[in-house]
Amino acid sequence: MKIGKILANVTILSLLLSNMGCGGSQSGQSSQQTDLIGGLGAALGMKQQKIDLLKKGVGVVQAMEPIGEEEEITLGEAVAVEAFSRFGGEYSNPAWTRYINLVGKTVAEVSDRPTLNYHFAILNSQEQNAFAAPGGYIFITVGLLKTLKNEAELAGVLAHEIAHVTQKHMLDAIRRGALMGSVSELSLTAMKQDPAMFSSVIDEMTDLLFTKGLDKDKEFEADVVGVEYAYRAGYNPRGLEDYLQTLAKEEGHVESKFFTTHPSTTLRISKIDSLLKDYSDIKSLPFLTERFHQYVKAG
DSSP, rough: OOOOEEEEEEEEOHHHHHHHHSSOOOOHHHHHHHHHHHHHHHHOOOOOHHHHHHHHHHHHHHHSHHHHHHHHHHHHHHHHHHHHHHHHHOOOOHHHHHHHHHHHHHHTTTTSTSSSSEEEEEESSSSOEEEEEETTTTEEEEEHHTTOSSSSHHHHHHHHHHHHHTTTHHHHHHHHHHHHTOSSSSHHHHHHOHHHHHHHHHHHHHHHIIIOOOOHHHHHHHHHHHHHHHHHTTTTTTTTHHHHHHHHTTTTOOOOHHHSSOOOHHHHHHHHHHHHGGGGTGGOOOOHHHHIIIIIITT
8 A cells, every 4th residue: 555655764773773672681682782882892992981872872772662552642641631721722512523533533543553542622722733642632723623624624634643643753752852861761650750750751742742843754754644544534635735725825924833833834735746646546535525514614
């Protein structure tokens, strides 16, 4: 399937780091790696200071071990609470909430992590924005929802956010934060024993999500994977691009964190447009405008 193209683009470094976690116990492997580096360093005439730096690098790699699903959900719950706090709480419309959950979970079921328990909520903010927290917590503002024209656009936006979760973009950013020394271990036990560390991680995550934004490459990857998810779910995969076309008209005229936390909307549209050429049956796939109007526009 087309998704294979995406997964095949994993960097050599990522593969090497994950392979280093295979085989044998972690403690035994650590000792072997450290000894190997020390031995090679001595044989090559390296000074002890440089050997110590290389050994420290091995510990850094171990800090990048995947964060477990329990930890991921715990972190996601905390970020979700912060999202509600920053964006006016939940928008009170049970019918709309049920609708976006049906659409979102339809897309999530064909994602690469279908067994995760996804939660979709509408935030009470007129600003156009959408977020994804680890563990499957996904938010869309009422301002964005009211801007959409059909169900395919909604599915495309939610699929982009689901892709952030399935590709573990936020967790990857946090693991890289751990390399910088802010976090030594992201286990439930460690978080319970060190509330200050847990609070620091949540602060880092919310700052990344709501202020700084993810790396541009992560956003582009979420576009690519999200388009595929919407397609797998039976929607016209042009939905996300169509919404971005609407958003692009407001860029430079409307203040929104969306524009500072995401790459150029025009560039995203261009990349998605090129991608859509691979979908030969795109003209036969639905946008479901009438159903969207029935559930949202009439609400």
